[in-house]
Amino acid sequence: MDQEFEKMLAKGNEAIAMAAIDSGCLLYFGYPITPQNDIPEYLSKHLPALGGVFIQAESEIASINLLLGASATGARAMTSSSSPGISLMQEGISYMAGSELPGLIVNISRSGPGLGGISPSQGDYFQATRGGGHGDYRTIVLAPSSVQEMYDLTCLAFDLSDKYRNPAMILGDALIGQMKEPLVRRKRSKMDLPPKDWALTGAKGRKPNRLKSLYLQDGELSEHNWKLHQKYEQMKKEEVRFESFFTEDAKLIVAAFGSMARVSKTSVELAKEEGMKVGLLRPITLFPFPETAFYDLSQRVKLFLTVELNTGQMVEDVKLSAARDAQVYFYGRPPGSLPSPEEVLEEIKKYYRLGQG
Amino acid sequence: MDSDPFYYDIIMAGFGGQGVLVIGNLLAYAAMMEGKHVTYLPVYGVEMRGGTANCTVVISSRQIGSPVVGSPHAAIVMNLPSLIKYEPLVLPEGLLFINSTLIEPKETYRKDIEILSIPVNEIAIDNGNPKLANMVALGAFNGKTKLVQMSSLFGSLEKVLDQRYHHLIPSNIKAIQLGAEFVRKMT
Numbered sequence: 001m002d003q004e005f006e007k008m009l010a011k012g013n014e015a016i017a018m019a020a021i022d023s024g025c026l027l028y029f030g031y032p033i034t035p036q037n038d039i040p041e042y043l044s045k046h047l048p049a050l051g052g053v054f055i056q057a058e059s060e061i062a063s064i065n066l067l068l069g070a071s072a073t074g075a076r077a078m079t080s081s082s083s084p085g086i087s088l089m090q091e092g093i094s095y096m097a098g099s100e101l102p103g104l105i106v107n108i109s110r111s112g113p114g115l116g117g118i119s120p121s122q123g124d125y126f127q128a129t130r131g132g133g134h135g136d137y138r139t140i141v142l143a144p145s146s147v148q149e150m151y152d153l154t155c156l157a158f159d160l161s162d163k164y165r166n167p168a169m170i171l172g173d174a175l176i177g178q179m180k181e182p183l184v185r186r187k188r189s190k191m192d193l194p195p196k197d198w199a200l201t202g203a204k205g206r207k208p209n210r211l212k213s214l215y216l217q218d219g220e221l222s223e224h225n226w227k228l229h230q231k232y233e234q235m236k237k238e239e240v241r242f243e244s245f246f247t248e249d250a251k252l253i254v255a256a257f258g259s260m261a262r263v264s265k266t267s268v269e270l271a272k273e274e275g276m277k278v279g280l281l282r283p284i285t286l287f288p289f290p291e292t293a294f295y296d297l298s299q300r301v302k303l304f305l306t307v308e309l310n311t312g313q314m315v316e317d318v319k320l321s322a323a324r325d326a327q328v329y330f331y332g333r334p335p336g337s338l339p340s341p342e343e344v345l346e347e348i349k350k351y352y353r354l355g356q357g
Numbered sequence: 358m359d360s361d362p363f364y365y366d367i368i369m370a371g372f373g374g375q376g377v378l379v380i381g382n383l384l385a386y387a388a389m390m391e392g393k394h395v396t397y398l399p400v401y402g403v404e405m406r407g408g409t410a411n412c413t414v415v416i417s418s419r420q421i422g423s424p425v426v427g428s429p430h431a432a433i434v435m436n437l438p439s440l441i442k443y444e445p446l447v448l449p450e451g452l453l454f455i456n457s458t459l460i461e462p463k464e465t466y467r468k469d470i471e472i473l474s475i476p477v478n479e480i481a482i483d484n485g486n487p488k489l490a491n492m493v494a495l496g497a498f499n500g501k502t503k504l505v506q507m508s509s510l511f512g513s514l515e516k517v518l519d520q521r522y523h524h525l526i527p528s529n530i531k532a533i534q535l536g537a538e539f540v541r542k543m544t
Contacts, residue, residue, distance in 0.1 A: 178398070339422045
């Protein structure tokens, strides 16, 4: 095997940090919080040697504003945190979206509300996909479900963020962040990205650039919001990503993302072994959500079971996307215990029987 | 798809500091070096040394779905609280590996599984380094299950252990060998 592409056994969090470096992101700002500390640990060790900058800020609010400032200069930069820290960052993310600044925010989520706990949870789905901060904006949200995807989707997130001049988020959880799996650190070919001629680089020999989110002139803000809206519409057309697993002849579709998609995949395999026609549709982009994929499937399949590590969030998007005569059911767990594949299988059986009746 | 699909999962548990995460890591790495798909899932927590620690390792010839396992093929339990938690979960005809230095074999109740009792602390102490009880356990477990080649385990040490512990690799290898030897003599 090629030395450069040696297979290693890496943690999901470490894969994100490696992908950042491989994507040319040499600026990191963050404040420690479990279960994502492997990211700053790795980057604090490696960035200085590469001529980059690692700053442990005084808070998450400082971190997100350092990210905003770094992005304004045209550099690739990132921050990472976990749920309560991401809540603190929402104002800054809104300002970044409003100022059309790229930048990567990683949320290796934990359980809430409030200080909650450190166990895996998918309770931040709404916060991630609905914007989280104030105003009519969206964040590009990618949900990896393996260590390799932690790497690949981080690389992709930087590109999409630059392409759309919009913040991008990786939404993982402790399961995917702490798990180790084989990882091949292969550099993706970079997207053809527009030059960052909007960046604040000193204005020598050119007109000054201005980055702002304040628009007070008559009609100006309305126009700005329509412009943002068009970007989100373009993302919906061009950037949707999902994985289909045994969906071809399925009579029931399990919908799950991230860590729960991993557990559900085994449940689907177990169901297959018992002769049930069950498939899995896994959204990889949570925004833009694979609306059309769900709608198209629901023309033929009328039973959906959304499985989440919360008490019901993505299920709303599945319901909005599926045809009206499709039945969308939900199985979820609040933080504290992970369902085993066998437990999810029992739920699958329960709803599969409805289709037989 | 593989012509000979292979799938095996193990939960390893003990006190924090007993080194169960390290041996889980080593086993996963060794299996990966042999071309298998692997997942290693540590249960992390607020626990520190003296608390409980466990990890789940899945080894398969195919892509692995869930890294979370409800009923494992095997459990390695290094202390009594881990026995109480994991003995009921082992699959029928599965393997329960107990550290008989800290757990009385009579504490077990399952009749439908194989129970392998190895005094791993005693073996490690006799060898002069009580800290290597985890490596004795790994060697004995692999000697029994033959999940990976011993040479793969040895090779994974330098990948898994931090550089500052590399001078200890020979003693780790010896502890793994002692565990394997102990199992060989039992049969």
